Structures are given as structure tokens and as C-alpha cells.
Amino acid sequence: MNTFKPVLTEHIDQKDCHTLSFYKSIGGYTALEKVLTMNPDHVTQEVKDSNLRGRGGAGFSTGMKWGFIPKDSNKPKYLINNADESEPGTFKDRLLMNKAPHQMLEGMIIAAYAIGCHTSFIYIRGEFYQEYKLLEQTIAEAYDNNILGQNILGSNYSLDVVIHRGAGAYICGEETGLLESLEGKRGWPRIKPPFPAIEGYLQSPTIVNNVETLSCLPHIINRGASWFKSIGPEKGPGPRLFCISGSVNNPGVFEEPMGVSLKDLIFDRAGGIPDDKQLKAVFPGGSSSAILTANEAMDVMMDFEELVEKGSMLGSAGIIVMDETVNMVQACLNIARFYAHESCGQCTPCREGTSWLVMMLTRLINGGGKPGDIDMLFEIADNIGGLIDFSKGSFGKTICPFGEAVAWPVRSFVEKFKGEFMEYLPQEKVVA
Amino acid sequence: MKSNGKPKPRFTFEDPERVEQIFSQYPDKKSATLPLLHLAQSQEGYISNSVIDSIAELVDCHPAVVMDCVSFYTMFYTKPHGRNIIQICQTLSCSLNGADELVDHVTDKYKIKPGETTADDQFTLMKVECLGSCGTAPVVQMNKEYHESLTKQKFDELLAEFE
Numbered sequence: 105m106n107t108f109k110p111v112l113t114e115h116i117d118q119k120d121c122h123t124l125s126f127y128k129s130i131g132g133y134t135a136l137e138k139v140l141t142m143n144p145d146h147v148t149q150e151v152k153d154s155n156l157r158g159r160g161g162a163g164f165s166t167g168m169k170w171g172f173i174p175k176d177s178n179k180p181k182y183l184i185n186n187a188d189e190s191e192p193g194t195f196k197d198r199l200l201m202n203k204a205p206h207q208m209l210e211g212m213i214i215a216a217y218a219i220g221c222h223t224s225f226i227y228i229r230g231e232f233y234q235e236y237k238l239l240e241q242t243i244a245e246a247y248d249n250n251i252l253g254q255n256i257l258g259s260n261y262s263l264d265v266v267i268h269r270g271a272g273a274y275i276c277g278e279e280t281g282l283l284e285s286l287e288g289k290r291g292w293p294r295i296k297p298p299f300p301a302i303e304g305y306l307q308s309p310t311i312v313n314n315v316e317t318l319s320c321l322p323h324i325i326n327r328g329a330s331w332f333k334s335i336g337p338e339k340g341p342g343p344r345l346f347c348i349s350g351s352v353n354n355p356g357v358f359e360e361p362m363g364v365s366l367k368d369l370i371f372d373r374a375g376g377i378p379d380d381k382q383l384k385a386v387f388p389g390g391s392s393s394a395i396l397t398a399n400e401a402m403d404v405m406m407d408f409e410e411l412v413e414k415g416s417m418l419g420s421a422g423i424i425v426m427d428e429t430v431n432m433v434q435a436c437l438n439i440a441r442f443y444a445h446e447s448c449g450q451c452t453p454c455r456e457g458t459s460w461l462v463m464m465l466t467r468l469i470n471g472g473g474k475p476g477d478i479d480m481l482f483e484i485a486d487n488i489g490g491l492i493d494f495s496k497g498s499f500g501k502t503i504c505p506f507g508e509a510v511a512w513p514v515r516s517f518v519e520k521f522k523g524e525f526m527e528y529l530p531q532e533k534v535v536a
Numbered sequence: 537m538k539s540n541g542k543p544k545p546r547f548t549f550e551d552p553e554r555v556e557q558i559f560s561q562y563p564d565k566k567s568a569t570l571p572l573l574h575l576a577q578s579q580e581g582y583i584s585n586s587v588i589d590s591i592a593e594l595v596d597c598h599p600a601v602v603m604d605c606v607s608f609y610t611m612f613y614t615k616p617h618g619r620n621i622i623q624i625c626q627t628l629s630c631s632l633n634g635a636d637e638l639v640d641h642v643t644d645k646y647k648i649k650p651g652e653t654t655a656d657d658q659f660t661l662m663k664v665e666c667l668g669s670c671g672t673a674p675v676v677q678m679n680k681e682y683h684e685s686l687t688k689q690k691f692d693e694l695l696a697e698f699e
């Protein structure tokens with residue numbers, strides 16, 4: 105039974121839900137009023153207590169991240185709203201921007217207040233032109249109503265928000281690639297540490313948060329940390345926007361509590377698979393997550409910890425469903441090609457390895473498979489992303505986690521559907 | 537200035553106020569590079585060397601730095617394209633929902649392969665990566681606008697609007 109009531113998307117079907125007057129009619133900006141009377145540290149503490157974890161991919165504790173902003177620094181602080189949304193299978197931030205832009209903006213102002221920021225940026229992917237235009241209106245409305253600018257709502261607090269358009273590069277969703285891009289350079293991720301909270305935009309302390317993460321904040325302030333923590337698993341609670349696409353009858357964005365079962369998402373919310381075909385495999389958390397086989401997918405809760413235990417990750421919660429007719433070698437090539445195209449080219453294993461994967465998989469598909477190709481695919485994947493233990497947060501051989509983001513899915517395709525890859529190797533027998 | 541060549545036509549922004557406004561939004565000049573490139577491209581259709589020189593001068597850096605930036609991003613074009621750019625998403629969810637057929641369809645219909653422009657300059661075809669709208673696959677971006685859940689028939693109707 106489903107008793108959960110959507111939080112972030114409750115009003116998205118209503119007329120003019122993107123306008124300020126609508127947002128105010130449902131209690132919009134009351135959380136901001138409350139926050140402006142609070143000590144910024146208490147705001148951070150409340151968010152920490154809520155156990156909110158980032159919705160952009162890595163799932164890091166939001167309150168804890170804010171806590172890394174140095175208290176003694178007299179440099180300006182920056183808050184950046186990551187609206188780059190370019191992880192294949194993910195399309196929730198676009199919905200939030202179109203339907204609830206003021207909820208997101210209120211979240212931004214709350215976060216900016218908590219970290220002491222007076223200039224904040226929305227880094228939006230360049231292709232989202234319509235959303236960019238809409239956000240311009242949202243921001244203008246906010247300035248006209250003293251929700252942005254000098255002395256917000258009569259307080260001592262002032263904030264400017266600037267929209268910055270990307271220009272077509274997946275890697276600019278990675279927070280340090282984003283910072284380079286914002287500084288007017290190619291989006292080459294930086295070596296960490298220093299982390300952005302210490303040295304980010306223009307060497308100043310910077311927090312990067314995802315659109316959905318920020319959109320949760322007004323609700324946490326209004327209803328309290330313990331309410332938030334009571335939704336789903338305590339270590340990673342809250343409402344979550346699950347995006348379902350691929351081979352399903354009713355693709356879309358579905359808001360559910362964290363920890364919902366993947367089976368329910370696919371077969372109930374998304375209406376199952378067209379023509380009653382069988383499920384074959386699923387990306388649970390965007391194309392950077394290891395795929396799950398049908399059996400694995402039928403028995404998993406969409407929770408940070410549980411997916412790590414199953415050798416994958418919740419990532420951006422972008423669920424891509426593949427039915428029995430999907431050729432796994434072709435699908436693997438499609439994903440490898442994406443990463444080869446999007447590699448920023450900075451690290452040799454990633455730049456060279458991704459092109460190698462594409463060349464090899466293309467050769468296999470064109471009938472040129474050779475003995476030893478399977479081992480070679482594993483070797484290339486491991487050279488890019490290594491065998492890492494994500495739960496320990498260890499990252500391997502490249503400057504940014506893009507390396508793992510390629511290696512994981514590719515490795516999982518070959519490992520879990522080895523038979524299909526071996527059918528492309530005429531000389532080798534298929535072992536069961 | 538060389539005596540043998542013609543002087544290069546200098547690029548200037550049509551809307552200097554917008555340029556000022558962009559600069560006023562950032563704490564440093566170089567951060568204005570991307571927005572200026574977008575603005576220049578919307579004026580000229582692509583980023584010429586002359587655009588690069590002007591922006592370098594405005595943001596106070598060597599043209600090579602701006603060039604480096606331009607070359608990194610797929611949305612900045614360094615040469616002119618057709619009047620309408622058809623961008624078909626080819627990533628997994630779109631591919632599973634018929635994107636490849638849409639590419640073939642354009643190729644059959646206008647005799648252009650991805651990356652090519654029709655002889656009358658009306659269309660340029662491009663294959664692009666995930667447009668962040670996979671729930672309404674297949675997705676085609678026509679110039680600035682998204683067209684979602686496309687069938688071949690809906691796609692034809694769309695193309696007809698631009699013919």
C-alpha cells in the first residue's frame with residue numbers, strides 16, 4: 105500500500121505552479137522567513153540532523169558538507185546549484201525547474217544563508233534553454249518581491265543569484281569540472297584535495313549542491329529534521345525523485361520515499377514492460393552505476409547502502425530498464441561511446457581507455473571478435489576505473505570519478521552477460 | 537598589421553548593454569567567457585576567429601585561452617551550419633525507443649549523414665548524447681527547442697515546419 109504523499113512534486117499538476125503567486129499560496133517562502141531569524145549554524149545543524157544526502161550522485165551528507173566551510177576565512181563564499189543534469193537516465197531536475205522553480209530558489213537562499221554566501225550561481229546545462237528562460241523569470245519575480253537582492257524580506261541578509269549556462273559537456277556536472285567551466289575555462293576536473301568547500305570558485309570556499317537536494321530544504325525547515333528522517337531508511341531518508349526510462353510502458357519521474365522497492369517502481373509506477381516482454385537488466389542509478397540482472401533487480405530496495413551491498417549504487421536514481429530483446433553488447437557499446445565522447449581527455453587511462461572500449465566493442469559487433477577479447481575488456485575497464493570499494497570511498501586511477509563511472513557499468517555488462525559477449529567470439533566455446 | 541592581407545572584419549556585440557550586464561554579474565572578468573560566447577554565437581551563428589579575438593580582449597586574456605575553451609564544448613560551433621540544426625539524442629533510452637530510426641529517416645529524406653548539411657543550407661544533422669529528457673524518448677532538439685516522444689510521423693510534421 106502506498107501512503108506516501110509527494111513532497112517535492114505535490115503541486116506539479118496544478119495550473120501556473122511555476123509562478124510566485126502560486127508558490128506563495130501553498131506556503132512558499134515561509135521557510136525562508138523562518139530561516140532569516142535563525143542563526144546560520146542552527147540552519148546547518150537542522151539540515152545535518154535531517155540526514156539529507158545529496159541527490160546529484162555521490163550521496164554525501166548535505167549538512168556535513170556545509171560544515172566544511174571554514175569559519176575563519178574572510179574570502180567570499182559561493183553556493184552553486186548544480187543544474188547540469190547530464191547523467192544518462194536522469195531527468196528530474198528539469199521537472200523541478202519547470203514546475204517548482206521557486207521551491208528550488210527558496211532552497212538556494214536557505215543554503216546560501218547557512219554558509220554565508222552573497223552571490224550564488226545556477227549552473228544549468230546549455231541545452232535546457234526553455235528552463236533557462238523560465239528561471240530568468242523566476243529570479244526576476246524574486247527580485248521584484250524582495251526575495252532576492254538587498255535586505256531580503258526586510259532582514260540584514262542580501263543575496264544575488266546568477267544563472268550560468270553550460271555549453272554541452274557532461275563532465276561539467278562533476279563539481280570541480282563545473283567550477284573550471286564557471287571560471288571560463290574548459291571543464292577539466294581538479295585534483296582533490298583541496299575540496300571546493302575550502303578552495304572552490306575563484307579559490308574561495310564553495311558549496312555545490314544539486315537541484316533536488318536544494319529543493320528539499322524548505323520542507324526540512326518547515327516540517328523539521330525528524331519528520332524528514334522518518335521517511336524511509338534513517339541513514340539516507342527523505343523523498344526521492346526516481347526517473348524511469350528505457351523499456352517501460354509509462355516512463356517518467358516518480359516521487360517515492362527512499363528505500364522503495366525497484367520492482368514496484370518498474371512494474372507498478374512505470375507500468376511494466378511493453379508487450380509483456382521479460383525484464384533483462386536495469387541501471388539503478390544512472391548510466392554510471394553497475395547494471396543489475398532481472399533477478400537482482402526484483403529483490404532490491406532503492407537505498408544508498410543496499411545498492412552498494414549489491415555492487416552498484418543509487419547515484420542519480422536514474423533507472424534505465426532493458427527488456428529481453430536488448431542486445432547487451434550493443435547496449436554496452438552505446439554506454440561506452442557516451443563515455444568516450446564525454447571524457448575530458450585529461451587522464452590517459454580515461455581518454456585512451458574509453459576509445460579502446462568503443463573500438464573493441466565495435467569490432468566484436470562487426471564480427472571481428474578474437475580469443476582473449478573478454479579478458480581484454482575487463483583489463484581495459486580495470487585500467488580506467490580499477491577495482492574499487494565504493495563503500496570505502498576509494499577512488500582509483502583518474503583525477504575524477506568519471507573513470508569509475510565508465511569501468512563499473514562496462515564491467516557489469518561483461519561479467520553479468522558474458523555468454524552474450526562470447527557469442528561474438530567464434531573461436532571460443534560458450535561456457536555456461 | 538600585414539600589408540598584403542585585407543584587414544580582418546572586427547566582431548562587435550550588437551548589444552553592448554547586455555555585455556555590460558553580463559560582466560556585472562561576475563566577480564571576475566574571465567567568468568564571463570561562456571555567456572559572451574553564447575551571446576556571440578546567437579548573433580553570428582558560430583564562433584569565428586574574430587569573435588575569439590574580441591572576447592579575449594574583453595575578458596583580458598590571450599585569444600588562445602578563449603580558443604581552448606571554445607574547442608572543449610560541443611555547443612560552440614567553429615564553422616557555420618545550416619539554418620536549422622537537428623540534434624537527435626542517441627544515448628541508451630532514446631536508442632531503445634527508436635532514435636536510430638529517426639537518424640536514418642533524416643539521412644534518407646535529405647541525403648545528409650550526421651555532421652552534414654543539406655545543399656540548400658536548410659538543415660544540419662547531428663547525433664548528440666543524452667539530453668536529460670529520457671522519460672520522453674526519443675528526443676530531438678530542433679535549434680533551441682526539445683521535441684519529445686517522437687514518432688516518425690510526428691517527426692515528419694516537425695520537419696515540414698522548417699522546410
Ligand SMILES: Cc1cc2nc3c(=O)[nH]c(=O)nc-3n(C[C@H](O)[C@H](O)[C@H](O)COP(=O)(O)O)c2cc1C
Nearest residue numbers: 158159160161186188189190277278279313314317
Ligand atoms: C562524471 C560526473 C558527473 C556528474 N554530473 C552531475 C550532474 O549532472 N548533476 C549533479 O547534480 N551532480 C553531478 N555530479 C555530482 C557532483 O560532482 C556533485 O557531487 C553534486 O553536484 C553535489 O551535490 P549534492 O551533494 O547535492 O548531490 C557528477 C559527478 C561526476 C563524477
Ligand code: SF4
Nearest residue numbers: 448450451454502504
Ligand atoms: S577521469 Fe576522465 S573525465 Fe575525469 S578528469 Fe580524468 S580524463 Fe577527465
Ligand code: FES
Nearest residue numbers: 625630667669670
Ligand atoms: S537518453 Fe536521450 S534524453 Fe536521455
